[in-house]
Amino acid sequence: MSQLFTESIVVPVANREDAQATAVALEPYDIGDITVLHVIEKGEGVPDKTPVEQSKQIATESFAAFRETFPEAKTEITYRRDVVAGIIEVARDTDASAIVFRPRDSARIFKFLAGDRSLRLITEAKRPVIALSEEVSD
């Protein structure tokens, strides 16, 4: 039996702006279950870059922004040093049909320094990954 790509998707969001833009970009499509995900970067043995409390706040804001468009979306927070691995893990645990994300533009130097997460997500996820168009008209 065939499965739709969009039957149950995991949507990683980084912050409020990203969540809003991602939701707007998703809006035109017919989608089943949505799990909106925020991965909090952890030090795993060293202090985090950002206080956990602040990270949770960002997660809450992001979820609220996303739910403006998709009030039914489920939310999930996970804590990982490796954000990409965190996304893939949640997609596996929820048995998502696809991971849908909005690649954020960043300068090549940042990609070099922070790692090109988009590329890693596409190559490492063992399930379909859908990249949304970056062009969003407000």
Added chain:
Amino acid sequence: MTESNEELAKDLGLLSALTIGIGTMIGAGIFVLPGEAAVAAGPAVALSFVVGGIISLFTALSASELGTAMPKAGGSYYYVNHALGPLFGSVAGWGNWMGLAFASAFYTLGFGEYLATFLPIPALMLGPVGLTSFQVGALLAGAAFIAVNYIGAKETGSVQIIIVTFLVGILTIFSVLGIFQTDLSTLRPFFPAETGGVSAVFPATGLVFVSFLGFAKITTVAEELKNPGRNLPLAVVGSVVIVTVMYGIIMVILMGVVNWQQLGPSFTTTPVLDVAETAFGTLGLAGIGVGLLTFAGLLATASSANASILASSRINFAMGRDKLISDKLNAIHPNFATPYRSIAVTGALILLFIVVGDVKTLAKAGSVLHLIVYGLLNIALIVMRQADVEEYQPDFEVPLYPVVPIVGAITSFGLIAFMKPIEIALSLVFVAGGLAWYLLYARGVAEKKGILSQYILNRSEEMPPAAVSAASTVQPDGGAFRVMVPLANPQTEKDLITLASAIAKQRGGTVDAVHIVTAPDQTPLEHAADHVDELEEEYHAILDDAKHDAETFGVDVETHTIYSHRLFEGIFNAAESHRSALVVLGWEEETHGLSDRVKDTFDGLTDGLPCDCLVLKDRGFDPDEILVPTAGGPDSDLSAEVAKLLQSEYDSHVTLLHVADSKEDGTTFLQEWADTHGFTDAALQVETGDIETAIERAAADSTMMIIGATERGLLSRLVGGNLVLDVVDDVECSVLLAERSRTKGLLERLSGDE
């Protein structure tokens, strides 16, 4: 969010926590300071380190208790702000932040010194500023540390553990080899006369105390610790004990191998390397020894600097959360997920300090500021214990309370006294800066009150008046416009709350509904509080109604019951302690009213009201047609403001009335008055003749009149029942009497000029 998920947020085990403490502390004392320290006290400087360790131990115990009770980002700053309020919080926050910036500059300059031993870094002239090769190296290194934190590239936990293990290992080998080279005669005299003998120990402690800044950093990440109840105290106290022992032993060895006079900055910049050369030289490995120790010095200073930069961003976050600084500083970078602005600002300060400071100054500046914070932290612990707050449930309690925090506070503040006057003065400048920051900036925006001031204000009858006055004077304003409504009569409750809510809503403020229970003089107030149902039946019903009415209006409302022997004293004390901007009172003749209860007592009003005051003579609340008679003056300014607020809430029609000798003069005056007060669409009415008759006539068409008190102390005469302004009784609409606050300035009150 699931429970197991929440647990994932806590990923620092005991070993990780210990390495944060040890990793931060070990850099300074051994690798950067021994030269300066040796000059300061000779071999006895080993004792200085031990004394520093003991002082730290008291504070470490206190910090552990506070940390297990409040595992919040921000650590020391958070406890002080929480317990002592935002005034001390500002001092602690700025002190901690700047202290960390100074300490980071110090570590980084130390890094520069080690860098210069093997890299030929040139000295530079930057315009008028000459930079030594150390400073140039430190600036480059500092920029690199800041960049690493800005981007958020972090070593993994295992790398951190390896670094600290390596450092401890190297220093152990160094010590063991050093012992064989130690000549006890080199250590004599233990208290050299040149440094001042025994008396040099404490001043030297002031210098080397910077070596102990690090244990408190563990508390800044308390929320990330696994099992904080156990791991936090173990890590904080354990790291202090471990480094104190290491410092003590290594200092003895350093000064047993090489005479202390030859360790000083005039002979060498890196005494540890000289001693390493001798110690490892016995094995024919002098070169390797120097290389290892150089590497260790770089690693140690770098990890100290890194940890301090990160800790300072935690302080910033916690201050932003309490609105003591702008939250904009704590914005998170969209790509790096780091508090990049906070790091950039701290980084700029660090680079500045590197340019202007030398090792010794930076070390002491860092120490003094931390000592202030540590002293306050110990006091915070005492306040938390004494106030007996329900939420305060530490897993770990300091032994021998209150000895430990008292000794901790005294020794922390006391060590400052051993600094040079110029250094003490500098630290006072920072304290004054923190106070000024609070009074000029943060007081208007901060909302959180300290446990201490709540404790005092809730017991304002038992506490010394000076303490109550001081506590209420420095309360945060929260930027909120608070309207207090004392309630006594259920019949007027609704109209008073409606009026107050309308004003609060327009000003984005909060309504404090206050039920004042007056007890006879013979009844102690605690007794009154316990037996309130005997004094007044259904005392709470009126507050419930008030809450309901205000909430239907959509404004925030808080309810309070206050016990007092004197009604008006109770009202205005409450207004002061809640920092009300406005009090809305009802005024009635009936037995429930205010006027009959207090004929004699309120002299305080003649000194001036603590806040603006509105008295409603209630004949039904209907703000459709508002009449504002004015003759100018501050009280009519208030009536104008209130009229405008009601106008924008209810779309009221406002008529301004002025009674003058001639129509012409009156029209000029009223036109100008209306313009100054921004009435663009009010009807202007100018009358001549008898003032009261004119007002009465105009009021016939109005539903509400708002009139300035015009005469000083009108309100006190009003409550005394000898009001001369008959017009209030003669008109048929509701009347609002407005009297502007004539409170003393903040400075006068701070100076106790009551």
